[in-house]
Amino acid sequence: KKKKAPAGVVKEPKTAAVLLTVVPDSGITQAEVLRQATGLLTEVPGLSTIRLKRAQSGGTLLQFPGGEGHRTADEVSSAMRRVLGDTPGVRVGRSMKRVELRIRGLDDSVTKEEIVGAVAEMVGCGAEDLAVGEITRLPGRLGSVWLRCPVAVSNKILEEGMPRIGLVRTAAAPLPVRRMRCYRWLEVGHGVANCKGVDRIGRCHRCGDRSHYMKAC
Template sequence: MTGQEPAKKKKKRREPRTAAITLTCLPGTYEKNLRKARQKMEAQGLNMEGATIKRGATGSYIFEISGANGHEKADRFALGMREALKGKTGVKVQHPINMAEMRLRGLDESIKASEVIKAIATVGNCEEEEIHLGEIRKTPGGMGIVWIRCPLKAANSIMGTAKIQIGWALVRAKMLDARPLQCYKCLEGGHVRARCPNKEAVAVNVTAVEMRATQPKTAWQK
């Protein structure tokens, strides 16, 4: 085989074309809460015309809004729904943002966590509050390595070159694979506890779940 092999493309993840709002209620209260939210929001001129409605893995309602201003509309509708259902027990309204996990490698000892967060927010054009940082650790070679969780859009911006300037160094970035669903009742994959098909948890798995709940998370699990 002659010549050089073509360079691999930098790994990115497809960003969703829609913005979403999730409504989570206590079992048996969805009908009443949805009706109340619809009545109050429509009276204020807020409606969900054109939205696609789905049920999530945990039973929550997901309202998907498409279009160029989807995220702005989602913010507005989420605020209106929170106001309409304010004070209701067990009600949670969220405008989730697709997140991604990354690993940064090549930090020198002078770099602080706040500098890493600021650099990611600047390059990724996101808010510092949206960035979650693990503990900066040392590799066998003596350089720093850290786990990052940030908005997918910001991660894709960084992965355009797979490098980011932090301090004096160009730090290498790697996008981590999305974690699969895992049930915390039976520890099987592919579903969540709210929709677990197993009526009883296996004793050994119950012990594992209890141990996981009491043990502190590592920098790679946070």
Template sequence: MAAAKERVRLSDCGISTVRMKRAVTGGLVLEVSGADCSKHADDLAAKMREALADMPVHIARPFKTGEVRVMDLDEAISPVQLAAAIANAGECQAADIKVGEIRQARSGLNSAWVRCPLSAVRKLAAAKRIRVGWASARVEVLAARPMQCYRCLETGHVRRQCPNSVDRSDRCYTCGETGHRASQCRADRPKCPLCADLGRPSDHRLGSKRCTPPKGRKKKPQALPANPRADEPVPASLPVPTGNTGPREAMEVSHSQP
């Protein structure tokens, strides 16, 4: 932040002051309020990326997102083409869309998981179908996922606040073994690593509807360090903070891997 204050002037972005808060991941959220706050936040983020390009920090423009599953895709559809189709139907930027691996469904056609801005999700939900290539693809809005720790795999907290000593970050979400990811798993039967460790029925994939580990007493999260370690990854974006004092837009500044 000292370098940012030396290299970037808020007045160049049409900003007088910003409101600061600490994100649950340890990143610093700068909140811009007032008229045209979205444009000013975009300008500030761009200038900070340029000014701090020589430093191991990650600058992001957080926004609320949702998840959908797009179905009935043919083999010729690529993630880039799918993102372009969703951007067109949802009236958003293709750069703000994340498309997962396109896989073959039981119907014989392909489907893909997609994360995009919440405003686009609402438009897709209303339309129910979008044009992708030659086909009319079905769109299914997915339920919001609970906050999950990618270290112990339990819900209710994130990695930086994990109160548990166990580390399951290298376990496959499908079979529970180590050495590969769920997308590469070739196991005949699923085995949830979290439920198996807790002595619960584990014949399912982690995070599925059948995954119901018992809820224990909530533990007090560990305090976040003032300066997060640079060797720990952080998510690219967080939901935009909301309030009742007028329009605001946020951006996140956090340490990233060198």
């Protein structure tokens, strides 16, 4: 009988992707950037199949299917950064499906850097693929922290358990998927690039007040 997967384990994407974003009013158009990108793609060895898709953020997703998709996406991303990295208003990055976890059981000696190092060593990923929030320490409880990571990293953590960090072995639990939020209008369902609502930049993302930010709300 097939063993049931732990809660929170999700199916990994079949394609790897590179996200190409052009900031509005930056003096360069999406068409100009794509023309430069087309010239770069012809220089990547072994590139045969590529799919284009419009991202929710307004950028362009270059998707590479197949077993060599991740290797190809890494090469394309590196080549684009070399040529377009210094262009004002143009952003190039590897687009990976990410999930969020809550790590619990942290003793008072543990730091954010130790958490990133332990997870990266366990799963064999780069520290740049991980995002860690501030450690929360409440009276009478061990610390906990928010972690965002690629699906492959999250699945391995949930299947094999967290490594020992500090004095004890920590625990991880999946967090609910959050809908995309526009940080211009503070509404969900779309990104800043597609926003036609009221400009609320500089306000608390929780209550909309300008006197403080969400962390202090």
